[in-house]
Amino acid sequence: GDSVTQMEGPVTLSEEAFLTINCTYTATGYPSLFWYVQYPGEGLQLLLKATKADDKGSNKGFEATYRKETTSFHLEKGSVQVSDSAVYFCALSDPQGAQKLVFGQGTRLTINP
């Protein structure tokens, strides 16, 4: 079945550092890809998404590009802030089939001032 694998955390960076969180997927079709973020004490929020190959999703300075050839959707940010500290989840859904989201295990990110 479909699956998502994220780089293991936790990840700790200093403010203004460059961030990459790796995400790869396995799917039989052409899934839509998502990054969700869970801030401390809050619910899951959609951060960005991409629905077809070579699409780039972006929001709040974060970017991720849908790479079909490497089945990847890595999350990047050029300069992180303390407020970016959260748990990040990569996810996919099959637009032609089941409506469910399939999530990775999450990556906890801590940014130190």
Next chain:
Amino acid sequence: GAGVSQTPSNKVTEKGKYVELRCDPISGHTALYWYRQSLGQGPEFLIYFQGTGAADDSGLPNDRFFAVRPEGSVSTLKIQRTERGDSAVYLCASSLSTSGGRRTQYFGPGTRLLVL
């Protein structure tokens, strides 16, 4: 506007008891989803409703779990004969529809269930 709400926010029960978890989706959203998130893991799909009917219940772990959405809005997840392994955060999400850009799922804050 109001987001997805879930009640209670926390529930502690004893092994063998029955529990109900409630989800109020965003007004006008026709699709509703339940997920379960164990500690340190990503959410796992349980069941999905389109309107009043369960369109996909393939994620329900066994017949102790059941969910309803009788009027196509509020949904209740019901767990019978709870076990310690049922302890998790139960997440509800809703989407405007199931096509195109309206498929985006919006999540509630979750119900944290602890079975003693």
